[in-house]
Amino acid sequence: xTGVTQTPRHLVMGMTNKKSxxxxxxxxHNAMYWYKQSAKKPLELMFVYNFKExxxxxxxxxxxxxxxxxxxxxxxxxxxxxxxxxALYLCASxxxxxxxxxFGPGTRLTVx
Amino acid sequence: xxxxTQPNSMESNEEEPVHxxxxxxxxxxxxxxxxxxxLPSQGPEYVIHGLTSNVNNRMASLxxxxxxxxxxxxxHRATLRDAxxxxxxxxxxxxxxxxxxxxxxTRLMVKP
Numbered sequence: 001x002t003g004v005t006q007t008p009r010h011l012v013m014g015m016t017n018k019k020s021x022x023x024x025x026x027x028x029h030n031a032m033y034w035y036k037q038s039a040k041k042p043l044e045l046m047f048v049y050n051f052k053e054x055x056x057x058x059x060x061x062x063x064x065x066x067x068x069x070x071x072x073x074x075x076x077x078x079x080x081x082x083x084x085x086x087a088l089y090l091c092a093s094x095x096x097x098x099x100x101x102x103f104g105p106g107t108r109l110t111v112x
Numbered sequence: 113x114x115x116x117t118q119p120n121s122m123e124s125n126e127e128e129p130v131h132x133x134x135x136x137x138x139x140x141x142x143x144x145x146x147x148x149x150x151l152p153s154q155g156p157e158y159v160i161h162g163l164t165s166n167v168n169n170r171m172a173s174l175x176x177x178x179x180x181x182x183x184x185x186x187x188h189r190a191t192l193r194d195a196x197x198x199x200x201x202x203x204x205x206x207x208x209x210x211x212x213x214x215x216x217x218t219r220l221m222v223k224p
Contacts, residue, residue: 002157031210043156043214056211090155094210099144099203101212103155 003027004104006091012110013081021076021107023091031096032074034066037088037106049074050096081111116200121219124190132185132218134200139180142205146212147174147185149196156199156214159185163205195222 004025013019025032034046048056049068063085065077074091088108092101117135124130136145147159160167160174162183167174173186187194199217 002155004155033210035214042216045211045213048211050210092155096210098210099146099161100158101156101210103157105153106155 002102002104004091004093004102006089006104006107008107009105010108010110012112013078014112015081015083017081018077018079020078021089021091021109023074023076023093023104025072025074025091025093025102025104027093027102029093029095029102030071031094031098032068032071033092033094033101034074034076035090035092035103037090038084039087043090046076078109081109083111085109086111116202116215118198118200118215118218120216121221123221123223124187126192126222126224127189130187130190130194130220130222132187132198132200132220133182134184135182136200136202137181139202140204143202144205145174145176145180145183146201146203147172148199148201148212148214150199150217151193151196159198161203190220190222192222192224195220 007022032049036044045058046060047066052068063080067075088106090106091104094101146161148156150156162174175184197217197219
């Protein structure tokens with residue numbers, strides 16, 4: 001238990017669906033991150049939020065839309081995804097400037 | 113970002129020490145060396161980090177070469193629970209964005 005929770009843990013969605021992934025941290029951190037981990041590829045940073053402001057968008061397609069309503073919650077809104085978007089989506093948090101990020105267990109997404 | 117090179121996989125016997133190497137020949141003077149590991153079906157977790165001097169904590173030791181072009185993560189007595197993918201990551205001290213760039217890592221297998 002790292003103090004970072006993600007829901008749902010597993011999600012299957014069709015290409016025309018809209019769904020959202022949720023991340024919550026109970027650590028008092030002020031930075032939150034979305035990562036994507038595809039099979040046989042390294043973890044890829046998608047988005048970074050510092051103090052609820054997006055500071056990094058790593059050339060992510062617009063069918064992925066992040067939202068950070070407060071420093072404890074982070075969402076990833078999904079719409080019209082492709083099968084190649086199937087992956088493990090990981091959320092992490094940290095204190096700004098800290099060397100240590102705390103990761104959640106991830107959401108395993110399958111797009112059919 | 114400076115790049116790291118790690119073996120794809122390593123094998124160890126339970127109760128024996130494990131030395132996981134990492135090469136980072138293009139490291140800059142302000143790059144910290146971080147190690148994370150990812151246990152099966154979990155998100156990555158922080159292991160240790162260092163700049164120039166060797167470091168010890170309850171999980172592992174980090175030995176850094178004098179020229180800083182390589183480092184070694186040392187697990188003093190491997191257990192079956194240490195089976196994971198170990199990532200060696202460089203992070204610039206001057207990077208205010210807290211970004212971690214993961215490579216392929218080393219998959220450590222521990223035999224009973």
